[in-house]
Amino acid sequence: MPGRFTRLAAVALTAAALLSPTLPAAPAHAGPVAEKEWREVFSPDGTISRVLVPARKPAALSRELVQKAAAAEVIPLQETGPSAQRFDLVIIGDGYTAAQMGLLRQHAESKWAEVAAVEPFKKYKNSFNVWLVNVVSNQSGVDNDPYGTTRDTALDMTFYCAGTARLLCLDTAKAQAYAAAAPQVDVILALGNSTTYGGAGYSGISTASGGNAQSGQIAIHEFGHSIGGLADEYYTAGTTYPGGEPGEPNVTTSASGAKWASYIGRATPDGGVIGAYQGGSQYEYGIYRPSENSLMRVLGRPFNLVGLDVMDRAIAAKAGGTPPGPCDALGQRRTGTLASGATAYQPDGNWYYTGASGTHRGCLDGPDAANFDLYLEKWSGSAWGTVATAATIGGDETLTYSGTAGYYRYRIVAGSGSGPYTLGYDVP
Ligand SMILES: [Zn+2]
Structure with a gap:
């Protein structure tokens, strides 16, 4: 069966190599230039x-x-x-x-x-x-x-x-x-x-x-x-961006970074926090990028939070809206949506009981731009107490807890950001 090209994005022809030859003074924004x-x-x-x-x-x-x-x-x-x-x-x-x-x-x-x-x-x-x-x-x-x-x-x-x-x-x-x-x-x-x-x-x-x-x-x-339609985040020293607001999601002419306002101040996987850093899309002045050093600027680094979410959405959209998640390996699954600062209890606003001792496994798949945390609580006979905590930066968390028989529940907290989440968990 003959294959088809379906997603050839309209990016400029680019190429890569180890050596770094002398650059022309003013890189054009457009790709191919006559011959x-x-x-x-x-x-x-x-x-x-x-x-x-x-x-x-x-x-x-x-x-x-x-x-x-x-x-x-x-x-x-x-x-x-x-x-x-x-x-x-x-x-x-x-x-x-x-x-x-x-x-x-x-x-x-x-x-x-x-x-x-x-x-x-x-x-x-x-x-x-x-x-x-x-x-x-x-x-x-x-x-x-x-x-x-x-x-x-x-x-x-x-x-x-x-x-x-x-x-x-x-x-x-x-x-x-x-x-x-x-x-x-x-x-x-x-x-x-x-x-x-x-x-x-x-x-x-x-x-x-x-x-x-x-x-x-x-x-x-x-x-x-x-895949993501991302712009480059590196630049040539001494150049000034000549155009209007660029279409790419990770560069802007706004010095406040209003284009990605909801990300500002959040920790980003490539280090530091999201802001508006001068330089991007080949130009040093008049244009800004979301983080200091993402992989759109330097090889071998992570995407920044803005780029990561764009990639995430592009892949999820192509994958039919139900991409296999990181928590799918666990036997039980619950989904929900949290507003910023809100708390949810699972399963179903309730608890679960196990008569066995063994390992409880929880996995939270939340929005990448958010900071969602996951807690496992156990009923002491008079109150709920936290027995395991997964509270890293970002939307995804995993925890394991080795416990005795009893009543348990998961507490999910949207520390910042909002959106849908999936909880996967295993009960001993
Ligand atoms: Zn590039």
């Missing part, structure tokens, strides 16, 4: 900048190649549900020979593990289908690895793209043809058979070195663009 295009370049410390490189026009595909691509073997690394209600990540490889399909699979699994370790992918791991397309190359490795070497490979991947050592480019038309062998295509991750750090980001396609443990961070940043 040239902007690409992201990553420095060894994770900082990101942009370079203008000559555009590479993909060659027209031969009928033979299209047929060969459509017939490529597809392996489901993870199939969690119908594609209409899932994000479909398609992983393809370049520079892997027929004898190296096992190595490609190993690289694909470790890259998915790297992505799925970062929120919100961790939380929504089961909202993704992950397909591996076994793209067979005639020769092993990619071009210019090391510099000056060439290989005959299926997707024409090459380092030293536009003269930048760690910029890993490929033929996007060929990549799309092979990815289309999967049942559905939402985003493509193309792995080069190399251990050299590097990668690139195109609209809907990220490249990364399959054998390098950190190169998946580039794909995570690119997913911020393609």
Whole structure:
């Protein structure tokens, strides 16, 4: 069955590499500029900048190649549900020979593990289908690895793209043809058979070195663009933003950060609190971002609270409104909605009784922008007393308590923020 592109977001062409060449003085806000295009370049410390490189026009595909691509073997690394209600990540490889399909699979699994370790992918791991397309190359490795070497490979991947050592480019038309062998295509991750750090980001396609443990961070940043529609939060020194209020949810011209007013002052996973920090979307002045150092600014860091919620909603919307939650593994489930400062008791405003000693497990899945806390209480015979507390920052909490027979209840408190929650719990 031929695949379809469903979510190719309108982000500018970008790309990434380790080296940090000299930037042009004034980066344009628009992407492609006649025969040239902007690409992201990553420095060894994770900082990101942009370079203008000559555009590479993909060659027209031969009928033979299209047929060969459509017939490529597809392996489901993870199939969690119908594609209409899932994000479909398609992983393809370049520079892997027929004898190296096992190595490609190993690289694909470790890259998915790297992505799925970062929120919100961790939380929504089961909202993704992950397909591996076994793209067979005639020769092993990619071009210019090391510099000056060439290989005959299926997707024409090459380092030293536009003269930048760690910029890993490929033929996007060929990549799309092979990815289309999967049942559905939402985003493509193309792995080069190399251990050299590097990668690139195109609209809907990220490249990364399959054998390098950190190169998946580039794909995570690119997913911020393609899934969440997030703007970059880094900037070029000395530049001033020339436009009106930008459409992206994580940059604003308002120095008070009114765009994300309900988040202001809250702790954010990338450190510090949400505010309005000067610089973003490539420009230093006249534009503000929600936090000092999120992964839209520096690789290897978490999304900030604003970006996290946007990603969360985008994935949940695609996942049919009922994304598998982190608390679903527990046997009992209750849902509710809390206003800021309010308290709820579960189950059902009541309590539960157990005649057994053993472990009570509670898990609260609340809004990421809120601070919800979870308490387990036990009846002493005359009053309720708290026996276990889960009160970290954020909307999600888990607790365990080893107790004797008796009456128990969960208390859920919205310390700040409001919204729906799910409580999962197990009774001994
Ligand atoms: Zn970016």
